[in-house]
Amino acid sequence: MKKTGMPSPAQDKKPEPAHQPETPTSLDRIEKQSWKPGNVLSPVPVVLVSCGGSGEFRANLITIAWTGSVCSDPPMLSIAVRPERHSHGIIKSTGEFVVNLPSLAQVKITDWCGMVSGSKVDKFAESGLTAAPATTVGCPIILECPVNIECRVTQRLELGSHDLFLAEVVAVQVSSHLLDELGKFRVEKAGLIAYGLGHYFPLGPAIDHFGFSIRKKSPKPRR
Numbered sequence: 546m547k548k549t550g551m552p553s554p555a556q557d558k559k560p561e562p563a564h565q566p567e568t569p570t571s572l573d574r575i576e577k578q579s580w581k582p583g584n585v586l587s588p589v590p591v592v593l594v595s596c597g598g599s600g601e602f603r604a605n606l607i608t609i610a611w612t613g614s615v616c617s618d619p620p621m622l623s624i625a626v627r628p629e630r631h632s633h634g635i636i637k638s639t640g641e642f643v644v645n646l647p648s649l650a651q652v653k654i655t656d657w658c659g660m661v662s663g664s665k666v667d668k669f670a671e672s673g674l675t676a677a678p679a680t681t682v683g684c685p686i687i688l689e690c691p692v693n694i695e696c697r698v699t700q701r702l703e704l705g706s707h708d709l710f711l712a713e714v715v716a717v718q719v720s721s722h723l724l725d726e727l728g729k730f731r732v733e734k735a736g737l738i739a740y741g742l743g744h745y746f747p748l749g750p751a752i753d754h755f756g757f758s759i760r761k762k763s764p765k766p767r768r
């Protein structure tokens with residue numbers, strides 16, 4: 546362990562009591578169960594995807610948990626959508642959507658948008674969310690969401706139950722009140738939420754930053 550510079554567990558920061566995992570105290574107490582294959586990857590982001598809003602398509606919202614960044618240059622992400630969703634037809638036809646990151650304030654609406662279909666309900670009107678213009682795509686962003694990621698579809702892969710829309714990120718909007726005086730986005734102030742195995746979770750405080758495990762301690766200033 547020492548050779549790689551990996552900190553020993555004893556050196557790791559201790560999480561707050563509320564976030565302490567339930568872990569057996571010794572390795573020989575860890576038992577495993579074998580489950581059938583399934584989607585247990587957790588936690589994942591849960592997002593509100595907006596689509597439509599022009600031509601024949603009324604603006605719509607769909608809750609998506611199966612989304613992820615897939616490429617940094619060009620910036621790309623994916624969303625997995627069942628073909629029977631109303632939003633699927635809209636995104637397939639228009640080739641555009643916006644991934645809106647909801648905060649705690651929108652968790653109930655996020656769940657609701659995943660329970661009702663835009664084929665029957667005007668989700669923007671009924672939720673009270675504000676549809677604001679995007680900068681590059683024809684569908685609206687959700688004004689209340691702290692981050693809006695405008696996307697243009699590049700590929701649709703038929704995987705089975707879901708189609709995977711691969712999309713290029715063509716613009717990003719963030720709420721200015723979450724920027725500090727240096728213009729840095731204070732993600733911890735956005736109140737973002739996660740989803741795991743059927744439940745919604747708030748994000749706790751940051752533990753440390755990217756690369757902290759190999760960060761050299763700055764020498765104490767000499768007096």
Ligand SMILES: Cc1cc2nc3c(=O)[nH]c(=O)nc-3n(C[C@H](O)[C@H](O)[C@H](O)COP(=O)(O)O)c2cc1C
Nearest residue numbers: 608609610611626627630631632659660661662663
């Ligand atoms: C937490 C949550 C996550 C969901 N994730 C997905 C998903 O990744 N892909 C998908 O096709 N449907 C997903 N759904 C289901 C759709 O959001 C739901 O069927 C929605 O009503 C479809 O809306 P639409 O018919 O207006 O497109 C999710 C629902 C919830 C509540």
